[in-house]
Amino acid sequence: MACLPFLKQSPAGRIILMSSITGPVTGYPGLAHYGASKAGMDGFMRTAAIAAAPFGITVNAVAPGSISTEGLAGLGAQAIEAMEALIPLKRLGQPADVAGAVLYLASDLASFVTGQSLVVDGGQTLPEIPG
């Protein structure tokens, strides 16, 4: 809400939300609050996209999977290996991977993309049966 007046003045306003696969796509024990907040954010994103569209402002989200951050590194090598095994691309994502998606959505190249959540998860949510 605070940014809208400024975004309206821009020829190509962009709102990009940081979502997650946890909540919108998957469940994870202990993360009911996190999951609910992300799924809720996606719902907000879709309505905001429609409301902002008349001003040429696009509203999208990036939904990362398992990204290598300091928090994740703290879980130890074995836990990381277990996570990598579940990902078709066989590696954790890097912050640069998330940044790449954000940059695309922010650019003129994505001016016809709105209300979308771009999943950046190395294929983690693909399998019929997890694990």
Add this chain to the structure above:
Amino acid sequence: MGYRIASDLAGAGARVFAVDLKQPPAPDPHGPARSVTHWQFDVTDEERVARALAEVDAACGRLDYVVNAAGVGWFDRDGPVATIDREVWQRVLDVNLTAAMLVCRHALPLVQRTGGGAFVHIASVAGLRSADDPMDAYQVSKAGLISLSRALALQYGPLGIRSNTICPGAILTPMIQPLYDADPARAERMAARTPLRRLGTVADVSSACQFLLSDEASFITGTDLVVDGGWTLALA
């Protein structure tokens, strides 16, 4: 759409081989030279597809990117399952889905040998939702293509091969131009129903394709990038 994608990829420095049933448009004499080899054959012909990939191998010894953009949308012949001609149903599935499978089947060994790569398949929002003017063969073929992409993504992810689809909404292309020629107010009506108040362009789809093939998308696989100006999220 395929021409624009091929041309833009060549402009970005790629060596491009393109297939279509029709003659390619004459290259712009004032534009930059584009390294695009145009082949003219029916992509449902498996033997021709296999030969084409062998020629790519002979010419370059590698294959990094595959874009499945061939598709038909027969507004006058496609329709509801209740009345659609069996031959029309089969032909639409053959061109939009089976041909993509054949290209993947024959391209994968070379992409594997290259050490990895990326596929993009041009599907449609029709594959995610349901068309109000029924084109059942078309929407089923596009839904199938979305699933084919996921199969590739899961099986070949460990080999460093990614696969994604682009799901365009209404994009002004030669394929749908006849609809707009027959009904001049159609463009306005479609734009009015689009939150971003315009039709899509081949540039919108081409830039999405470039992004998905690029290193910026190297952790993106098995997804569907919807490029529809907000069509599929508006209720009315």
